Amino acid sequence: MRVLKFGGTSIGSADNINKVINILDEKSKSDNIVVVVSAVGGITDKLLEAANLACDKNLDYKPAYEVICLIHKTIIDELFLNSEKNLTIQTHYTQLHQIVSEKLSELSRLLDGIYLINELSPKTKDKLLSFGEGLSSTIIYHTLKSRQIDVSFKNSQDLIVTDSTFNNAIVNFGITDKNIKTYFDSSSSAIVLLPGFIGKSLRGEFTTLGRGGSDYTAAIIAANLEAKELQIWTDVSGMYTTNPKLVKQAAPIVQLSYQEAIELSHFGAKVLYPPTVLPVLKKNIPIVIKNTQAPKAIGTTITEIVVPNGGSPVKGISNIDKIALLTLQGNGMVGVPGFSKRLFEILAQEKINSILITQSSSEYSICFGILEEDAARAKEAIDLVFEYEIQLQKIDPIIIETNLSIIAVVGDKMKNHQGISGKMFSTLGKNNVNIRAIAQGASERNISAVINKNDVKKALNCLHEQFFETKTKQMNLFITGVGNVGERLLEQIKQQKAYVKENFKINLRVIGLSNSRTMVVNDDGINLKHWKDELKDGEKASLEEFFEHAKNLNLRNSVFIDITANEAVANSYANYLKESMSVIACNKIACSGDINYYNELKTLSRKYNASFLFETNVGAGLPIIDTLNHLITSGDKINTIQAVLSGSLNFIFNNFNADTTFHDVVKQAQQEGYTEPDPRIDLSGIDVARKILILARESGNALELSDIESASFLTPKANSSESVEDFFKTLIEDEGHYQHLLKSAQKSHCQLKFVAELDNGKAKVGLKEIPEGHPFYNLEGKDNIVMFYTQRYSEQPLIIKGAGAGADVTASGLFADIIRIANN
Structure with a gap:
């Protein structure tokens, strides 16, 4: 038996559901399967939006509700196109419409109740959210039945029993395991379909399993049934070496250990949620991440032990955004036991999770990272607990830094390789990525760093380049002045690009071009076959805007190239160097003008680790x-x-x-x-x-x-x-x-x-x-x-x-x- 879980994007449209049905039909021919489904993509957020509007006495909750109705009814209509030609299919279509309409009417009444009482309690919220999975599983079940596929439906709430911790309920495995075993011992269907995410308390109340709850549902069932494997079907072909939305060179990881998967998912890899791994880990059941849009792709297999392949010990690089860094510090902490205990006790009482913790060896300070949304509440609670010490000036009020992110380099075998952390931090340093805090466990499976959120894309790209790419260095060029010399330079770059990449592992990309009239900036690189057309259609040229574009893109290995004789352009070099962008000057004004400016540029070049080269100032191409x-x-x-x-x-x-x-x-x-x-x-x-x-x-x-x-x-x-x-x-x-x-x-x-x-x-x-x-x-x-x-x-x-x-x-x-x- 195999357990398959399909996420919201996999069932986000009639077309996607048809792809899921094809996968189920094929797999059920060779093995019995259990299928767990999430809510239709985006519906959970829309349910919360409607409920919050209702709670705020905002009548816009009614249009929000109508959108939810329209999405589900449209999916049904598209799944049953031309159903009138087949009486059996038409019957299923009619029944499905009736059942879904009843569920939606019940949802409407619940939203009306929230509006009337002006309150959305955690208990009501769980009941509300259960509609998402309830609707999606109902639609998929009746569609499967209409196509004469052997399927049975079971409400997960009849199997999974929890406590009454609403919004993030704790599973009672004693009762849950018995329920699952009893049901599946009597089930003979090729496919058993269940909604994910939802359960019921011992008192019969609706509960939900928290973030990633559908994955968790599937893992609980897979562990209980000792399935051959747990398949997580999503919209990407596995867990990637890093975030593919930020790093185009990111690639799927073929194999991971359970521990590596937990670390990557904990630090932001959203394909898998950490609790999912735990039930199957105990039974050593493989987890396979698959892509609904590309079912033949290999995906990622997660097992207990991964055989080394001789490649990099680093398996992946992940990130968590919207992080706040809080620091408790003061001379009164040195040598005094109990500060850490009191600090983390109050965080636990406030149900605030610490994502990263580091402490100076002098015991002068403790630094920890939490979600930004929890920062104000954490500060208030901590300052209250340490009010006496703060008044005596033994410690300082808690310090909060925001607009931060955590990046983590993960790999089981990193501890057996010298210099991983050195490579990580030197790579970040060369690209002017400032590190606010560092954490590394004794296992050396994870090295984490807190950085400015604006540097995340650059950090991920340069680290990915260091650990996963064939030592190909990407150079991002911003060129101003595309007259006679500039045009020849662009022609040389186009002509030599492939040669330089193949022989010197340097990938040249022209990101920005500017002349005195227009400018164009393209994060993906300007096509050098058509650069004149792109520049002609570009926006109005501005030295300040050109710099702001380069600064805001914050790309690694950025180089500003001045091929003008313009004094204003020469006076902008300092701005680029301060952002750790190298400067190449064909323009002689900066180096032959005021000597103080010349010396300043040299100093900035050293301070910000950015090259300042001007070979062509004397002798053109001569060295x-x-x-x-x-x-x-x-x-x-x-x-x-x-x-x-x-x-x-x-x-x-x-x-x-x-x-x-x-x-x-x-x-x-x-x-x-x-x-x-x-x-x-x-x-x-x-x-x-x-x-x-x-x-x-x-x-x-x-x-x-x-x-x-x-x-x-x-x-x-x-x-x-x-x-x-x-x-x-x-x-x-x-x-x-x-x-x-x-x-x-x-x-x-x-x-x-x-x-x-x-x-x-x-x-x-x-x-x-x-x-x-x-x-x-x-x-x-x-x-x-x-x-x-x-x-x-x-x-x-x-x-x-x-x-x-x-x-x-x-x-x-x-x-x-x-x-x-x-x-x-």
């Missing part, structure tokens, strides 16, 4: 800053830096000759994207000054931009031009000046290069004539070159050379920074 940092980290000291850092200016002076005009070369550089849309930014030397300033600061020199000596090669008219158009006019007018610079260099057999230098803490930039044989002389195209003279490279410099401008190489530098953060 200049990374190399510099490695030199300094290894103990080397920078003496001198000489560099050509503007690919734009290098392109211009490499293409400027006697056969061209300076104006035409600058125009060509602008059109081919080697300069900014406003070439004055490049030709003024300010961009190069910012770059050498960044290298100076990374070398340990506290310089401001005003400290950089800059010698302009432009004419006064060019420097004072008010528009790009006017600037180009001055280049034509002053062509003689630029030809003179060229001829002077040619006369000396030199090349013109715009050079940046840092020497003994002083920096300068300017146009220089570079002689033959110098490493800068043959620098071609848009290439950059940097020479580091250090204590170790004192005679022959360490040279980095390559393309230092262009959208593709800049995008590749940003891509490299993303991978650096992922590997951190």
Whole structure:
């Protein structure tokens, strides 16, 4: 014999009930089965809603009641479609409608009574709630009979006897076991159908078995009959490694031990309720969690002993929300026995359950977690009990913290593996998940932590990634600035996404995109094949709103990427770093602006464990800053830096000759994207000054931009031009000046290069004539070159050379920074 329990979602519609009937019909052909059913999905809540309205003298209880009637009558009508074509089926349909109408009329009278007396006692509440299971079991029974399936019906209230603790009655197993045995000894039906959740007291009063009562009913019957197994049918394919609504990578757990199942269900896994396990555990009866929508799925099997499979010792990660943390503390507690006894006695008297308890070794404080709804009542009762000690200031009034959740890592074999708790807490720490309290039993089967409720999704995802996924690290990217470079970066991410995931176990997801007009944020990731359309249809762009979206999503491994030249965007970096979101800056303003802000960003990066990378600030995709940092980290000291850092200016002076005009070369550089849309930014030397300033600061020199000596090669008219158009006019007018610079260099057999230098803490930039044989002389195209003279490279410099401008190489530098953060 097998016992099958079907939850509310499994029988929540006519379509689902038909699926249940197919399952029962198939299983009853090979074995006798007992079927326990819950109320139709959502009906228990609707019954309570109607009753509370009636108790509050609110006539809206009548429409609420009509909704309950409509739901059940609609299910019946849909189950018996075309019943008029078969006289037998039509007879069952008519009988069922009559029985259900009578039950609903009785429910109406009960609600009217609640309205009249303006009271909803625990006893009346149990009678009210019994209608849910009574109606659902009646509908399913008559539907089975109409389809000529061998089924009998038994009211659980005739079998399960309890005390008079209404709403959460305690079963009298002595009488209950005899009742069950007597009935089933005489039953010969292939299927026996019973309502779950309900019982009767010794005085014949309606009682209910509390939260998860239908599971408990099924477990009691399975244990008494020593069934082959207890099957719990629900809307998911077993117990999952974690909450699948919050973690998309969550997967069903094939096998669990009873103890693991109890721990997971106690800490929030709602598929199974802890009391369910106890009756079958004693008889070693397997529990199988199955999915009504996918009956062929394996599901989860819960047994006494689970054979190790060589995988992770962690079986699951669960969470409980709406937790309050209460702390009793004070010097008067130290070394004084009895405080814990008094504290937990008063909680027991108030029927408040402690979910988590921890105490400092100094005995200065006791911390415990309870449901948030019980917090105010608990504080009032505890402060009253300890009123004398509080007045004497031996202890403090109870402290309450709310908006918390508990996360628990569960597994039988965790105690045999070193470092599980270390991995758990380091993973949470890296993702800036603050832990308020910790509890771990001596069995090491469960490690629990109290965290802010806003961090639950991030905590579950990063822990699941750590313990269950193939070490694939998910990187969630928020990108602002999707012009030329941004577009190339998105193309590189799309092109390399599969390769990076396969070879480096890094899953790149673009969550947010923004330009100066619109922005789009998608928690599931933006489709990079259609990102332009999504961005075009996005909401109005806002720096503040973009940040709020990123903050509120609170995703693990979040990275903000700035591909603009916007000062306001640069000024937002601190906000991201304070939320432990890494920042990648293509924008040079933050690192070359006020040194106090630069230092603040560095400090925030360390404090909040969030990377702040800006490799593309100097040399686009060249590893200049990374190399510099490695030199300094290894103990080397920078003496001198000489560099050509503007690919734009290098392109211009490499293409400027006697056969061209300076104006035409600058125009060509602008059109081919080697300069900014406003070439004055490049030709003024300010961009190069910012770059050498960044290298100076990374070398340990506290310089401001005003400290950089800059010698302009432009004419006064060019420097004072008010528009790009006017600037180009001055280049034509002053062509003689630029030809003179060229001829002077040619006369000396030199090349013109715009050079940046840092020497003994002083920096300068300017146009220089570079002689033959110098490493800068043959620098071609848009290439950059940097020479580091250090204590170790004192005679022959360490040279980095390559393309230092262009959208593709800049995008590749940003891509490299993303991978650096992922590997951190």
